[in-house]
Amino acid sequence: MAHVDDVMAWRESFDQLLDCKMGQLVFENFLRTEYSDENLLFWLACEDYKKITSMAEMTEAAKGIYAEFVQVDAPRQINIDCGTREEISENISHPGPNCFDRAQRLIRGLMENDCYPRFLKSETYQALLEQAARR
Template identity: 80%
Template structure:
């Protein structure tokens, strides 16, 4: 229980703290769903997993999958990035490396950090969890 309390309190410190915690990711994703912007987190997480791939064949498959799901102009879960970044990724797909999506991932992180995350901290979802954590801390 104490770890969960510490986690909830840490989520308010930075987006990084929130994203480092699996539970934090889930809570943030639920919040983003209410704002119809969960594709941002999904894309960011897909990029984090992509960077861990060591096989060239797997990297190519994963890069094409991420492109089709999030980057392509007609993608179902299209992320909000500028056309220059979108074109850069398209060019990178011919020989995708670990940094293929870095510029787009930085843009999406910045969008989450400056737009979604501050709203998350003010949301009923987070406020309720924070209140529970504070009450639990007082009880211990």
């Protein structure tokens, strides 16, 4: 179960929430109830993508991220503007380490400014706070 300091820290900043494995899981469950967990899953996939050093693996991972989240009618299509979507489409055959940076920034902003405040007010988070405080 989440430690009270962790749960409290999630209120301090969106980074604190994203930096914590438990926070990611709780936030993902919350987003799932809002039918928007693709945002966090995309963001996490991009974080993993940036750690890839092999060009072959990068190309493979980029195609996977593109198929899963970016292309029109993707199973977990993220909400990004068509300019960003087109830019990724053009670069996907030769993806670089920063291939998804713009889209990732947009999605992070969406989560931080829209989903995160709702998460902090949610029953899910409030219940965790109470549970953690009782320990």
